[in-house]
Structure formats: structure tokens, C-alpha cells
Amino acid sequence: MNMPTAGLTDTFVNGIDLSVDFAGIKAPNPFWLASAPPTDKAYNVVRAYEAGWGGVVWKTLGEDPAAVNVSSRYSAHFGRNREVLGFNNIELITDRSLEINLREITAVKKAWPDRALIVSIMVPCEEAAWKHILPLVEATGADGIELNLGCPHGMPERGMGAAVGQNPDLIEKVTRWCKQYYSKPVIVKLTPNITDIRAPARAALRGGADAVSLINTINSITSLDLDAMVARPTVGSQSTHGGYCGSAVKPIAMNMVAEIARDAPTRDLPISGIGGISNWRDAAEFVALGAGSVQVCTAAMLHGFRIVEEMKDGLSRWMAEKGYRTIADFTGKAIPNTTDWKHLDMNFQTIAHIDQDKCIECGRCYIACEDTSHQSIAKRVDAGGARRYEVIEEECVGCNLCQITCPVQDCITMVPQETGKPYMSWEEDPRNPFRKLSAADPAAL
Ligand SMILES: Cc1cc2nc3c(=O)[nH]c(=O)nc-3n(C[C@H](O)[C@H](O)[C@H](O)COP(=O)(O)O)c2cc1C
Numbered sequence: 508m509n510m511p512t513a514g515l516t517d518t519f520v521n522g523i524d525l526s527v528d529f530a531g532i533k534a535p536n537p538f539w540l541a542s543a544p545p546t547d548k549a550y551n552v553v554r555a556y557e558a559g560w561g562g563v564v565w566k567t568l569g570e571d572p573a574a575v576n577v578s579s580r581y582s583a584h585f586g587r588n589r590e591v592l593g594f595n596n597i598e599l600i601t602d603r604s605l606e607i608n609l610r611e612i613t614a615v616k617k618a619w620p621d622r623a624l625i626v627s628i629m630v631p632c633e634e635a636a637w638k639h640i641l642p643l644v645e646a647t648g649a650d651g652i653e654l655n656l657g658c659p660h661g662m663p664e665r666g667m668g669a670a671v672g673q674n675p676d677l678i679e680k681v682t683r684w685c686k687q688y689y690s691k692p693v694i695v696k697l698t699p700n701i702t703d704i705r706a707p708a709r710a711a712l713r714g715g716a717d718a719v720s721l722i723n724t725i726n727s728i729t730s731l732d733l734d735a736m737v738a739r740p741t742v743g744s745q746s747t748h749g750g751y752c753g754s755a756v757k758p759i760a761m762n763m764v765a766e767i768a769r770d771a772p773t774r775d776l777p778i779s780g781i782g783g784i785s786n787w788r789d790a791a792e793f794v795a796l797g798a799g800s801v802q803v804c805t806a807a808m809l810h811g812f813r814i815v816e817e818m819k820d821g822l823s824r825w826m827a828e829k830g831y832r833t834i835a836d837f838t839g840k841a842i843p844n845t846t847d848w849k850h851l852d853m854n855f856q857t858i859a860h861i862d863q864d865k866c867i868e869c870g871r872c873y874i875a876c877e878d879t880s881h882q883s884i885a886k887r888v889d890a891g892g893a894r895r896y897e898v899i900e901e902e903c904v905g906c907n908l909c910q911i912t913c914p915v916q917d918c919i920t921m922v923p924q925e926t927g928k929p930y931m932s933w934e935e936d937p938r939n940p941f942r943k944l945s946a947a948d949p950a951a952l
């Protein structure tokens with residue numbers, strides 16, 4: 508196969524070293540394409556590398572015969588101006604033969620040795636199936652594997668994907684087989700369709716995983732055609748639930764990443780962060796919450812491979828400004844500040860402040876606070892009919908609602924108050940009815 512080969516690496520951007528060593532997998536930068544259509548063939552992956560992506564996770568391989576997809580496949584949750592807030596798909600794993608995929612992976616890895624190439628795999632939860640496919644994948648020379656235990660549609664019905672990812676015992680078992688029959692790093696990709704993400708992460712660790720990646724997609728129905736009475740995407744006159752991803756899932760994904768990063772058993776387990784990452788800032792947030800690399804799918808599907816340029820440029824500029832020399836310098840830096848509610852400072856107080864020079868008198872803050880918060884904004888109308896909105900400081904509880912509602916950037920700011928009171932957690936708060944119990948027996952909390 509003829510294909511363009513690696514040129515200069517994309518390690519140094521704006522003088523900053525963006526390279527990562529993720530669980531033993533080296534890449535010139537932390538921006539990887541997630542296992543999905545952008546990585547389903549050599550043609551795509553090579554152009555992604557040319558555009559500057561540091562790595563890819565190849566579209567999930569399975570046993571032959573290859574999966575068969577339906578038409579149509581995608582739908583979206585749109586914002587008011589048709590921006591895609593969330594994306595939904597009912598696709599399966601690769602619909603190309605194992606042999607073609609393995610051949611292409613081998614050729615791409617050979618031509619692009621400096622880029623990370625990870626192979627995603629989903630086969631039945633039987634030792635023989637893993638024992639068969641793993642040596643074939645190892646022979647490609649790829650840098651590692653990612654176990655797709657999280658596909659929410661099509662595959663669980665066949666005992667694969669989320670059917671395994673929702674069962675910690677099976678996760679542990681499959682991970683152990685992979686460590687037994689494959690010599691390079693094993694990443695376990697987690698499904699978010701579970702109550703407590705720490706359970707599958709701990710199971711992956713017990714099985715010997717080198718890292719986890721998350722999140723895969725969230726079960727979803729994005730919208731309905733109310734004339735035809737069917738959800739989208741529509742296949743003939745029917746539909747089914749799909750997997751939700753894109754910007755809308757980022758908050759859910761970040762919480763799950765943080766949960767694993769601050770959980771004692773898994774705190775040192777490398778995490779590849781996935782879910783709604785669209786720009787450098789999203790990526791930096793995932794890294795600050797403990798991700799050592801990030802993966803992108805929807806943003807690349809909507810805007811193309813070149814978004815990585817902004818990601819690398821923006822991240823490296825920000826790192827230079829903050830004095831971070833490497834990605835590792837700020838990996839997990841926000842974790843010590845991410846805690847349980849009971850440890851928050853009950854004596855901290857912040858109050859809304861309205862900048863009258865920026866205010867356009869729309870009244871949205873007033874309505875929000877008056878109708879649904881603490882009636883802490885006064886509306887004053889002068890003789891000429893001009894409106895003025897003022898915060899009643901004694902009433903404001905500092906909930907942020909007015910600031911969130913205000914359409915003008917920085918018009919409402921939240922101002923921390925000097926209370927003179929020391930830090931006091933809920934465990935120490937005299938208003939806590941269980942305080943006595945906690946003082947007598949701190950372990951009971
Ligand atoms: C069309 C489509 C196909 C996908 N196929 C796979 C797949 O084969 N294997 C897999 O592990 N994840 C698959 N995913 C999930 C993505 O890898 C990723 O986990 C998810 O989309 C969240 O990232 P995002 O918000 O950047 O899209 C797919 C996602 C989409 C949108």
C-alpha cells in the first residue's frame with residue numbers, strides 16, 4: 508500500500524512540548540481521534556495524522572462476518588440556531604472485514620511510527636475469541652488495544668459491548684484474558700450507562716488494565732417526528748435508542764473522569780478522557796481532572812480533522828502563559844480541589860454584583876431571581892421610564908442564577924465576601940443534626 512509517511516513530528520508547538528507517554532504509549536501530542544467513523548480506514552487515519560493528530564483509536568474490530576449497518580444512522584439534539592448540542596448514532600462496530608482492517612493497520616503503523624495507533628476490539632465474552640484475535644492484532648505492530656465494552660446499541664443484544672461493561676466481574680475477566688494473550692498496553696473503555704463509574708474502573712484495574720478511557724456514548728433518543736410518531740434516526744417507519752455524544756455529554760464525562768481520578772484504588776490509573784471535547788479548553792479541563800490524553804469523535808465528524816490545529820495552538824499558548832512545560836505538569840491539577848459536598852466551606856459567601864455600565868436593562872436576571880430564586884434583585888424605574896436593576900445584598904444567597912441568565916458577558920460578577928469566619932465543613936457545622944455523631948465517631952461519616 509502506498510501512503511504518505513510521517514514528516515516532522517508535532518511535538519513542539521509554540522515552544523511547548525505537547526508529547527505524552529500514556530500508559531507506555533508515546534504520542535507527539537495528547538489529541539487522539541476516538542474509535543468511530545473518523546478512524547475506520549487507512550484513508551481517514553492517514554489524513555488525520557497529516558492534519559496533526561497525535562494518535563488514533565481504530566474503529567472497533569470484531570469477528571468476521573463483519574457487522575451490517577442500517578440506514579439512516581445519526582440524529583442530533585439541536586440548539587436554537589441549529590448548532591449541534593448533542594449527537595446520536597445507531598451504528599455498530601466496523602462493517603469491514605477483519606483481514607482488511609488488520610492489513611491497513613499494519614501499513615499505517617509502519618508509515619507513521621511516531622503516532623499512537625491503538626486498536627479497539629469487541630468480540631464475544633469467551634476466552635477463545637480473545638485468544639484468537641489478540642495475536643492477530645499484536646502482529647500489526649499497533650501500540651496498544653482498547654476494549655470496547657461500552658457500545659450501547661446492537662452489540663449488547665449479542666452479549667458484547669455494554670453487556671460486558673455493565674458487569675464488573677466480566678470486565679475483570681476480559682481484561683485478564685487480554686493481559687494474558689497480548690503484550691502491549693491494554694486500555695479498557697468504559698460505558699457511562701451505569702450508576703457508579705468507579706465500579707467498572709476498579710474492575711479493570713483488578714484485571715490488570717494499564718489504563719481506562721471514558722466515556723463511550725450514553726443511551727439516548729434525541730427527538731421525534733411527531734407526524735410519523737417515530738424517533739430519529741428513522742429506519743423506515745421505526746427507530747431505536749442510540750448512543751449520545753458531543754458537547755452535551757462533556758459535563759457527564761468530566762464528572763466520571765474525576766470520580767475515577769480521585770478514587771483511592773484507581774487514582775494512579777491513567778485515564779484517556781472522551782466526551783464532547785471540541786476545543787483546547789475542553790481538553791485542558793479533562794487533563795486538569797486527571798486525563799493523560801484526550802479523544803475526540805463528534806467534533807471531528809462535524810468540523811473535520813483540521814480542528815486539531817486550534818487545539819494544539821490554543822493549548823500550547825495557554826500552557827506557556829501558565830508556566831506548564833508538559834502535559835504531565837497539570838494532569839490532575841484540579842483533583843485536590845474536587846471534593847465531596849460535605850467538605851465544602853459552609854462559611855464561604857459570594858454575592859452578585861451588577862455592572863450598571865454594561866447592563867442593557869433586559870430584566871432577565873430580575874425575572875429569574877424573582878420567580879425562582881431568592882427575590883434579591885430590585886427593579887427600579889425612574890421618572891423617564893429607564894430601568895435599573897440592583898442586587899439586594901442582604902437577601903442574595905450567591906446562587907449564580909442571575910449571572911447564568913444575563914446575556915451580557917461579565918455584566919454580573921459574583922463577588923466573594925470577607926466574612927471573617929474560618930473554614931467550616933458541614934461535618935463541623937452546628938446546624939448539622941448529625942454533628943455530634945460525627946465528632947464522637949468521625950469514621951461514621
Ligand atoms: C458514529 C459513531 C460511531 C462510534 N463507533 C464507536 C466504535 O466503533 N467503538 C467505540 O469504542 N466507540 C464508538 N463511538 C464512540 C466514540 O468513540 C466516543 O466514545 C463518543 O462519541 C464520545 O466522544 P465525542 O463526544 O467526542 O463524540 C462512536 C461514536 C459515533 C458518533
Ligand code: SF4
Nearest residue numbers: 876903904906907909
Ligand atoms: S445570585 Fe441568586 S440570589 Fe443572588 S441575586 Fe443572583 S439569582 Fe438572586
Ligand code: SF4
Nearest residue numbers: 866867869870872913
Ligand atoms: S440580565 Fe444582565 S443585562 Fe439584563 S438586566 Fe440583568 S444585569 Fe442587566
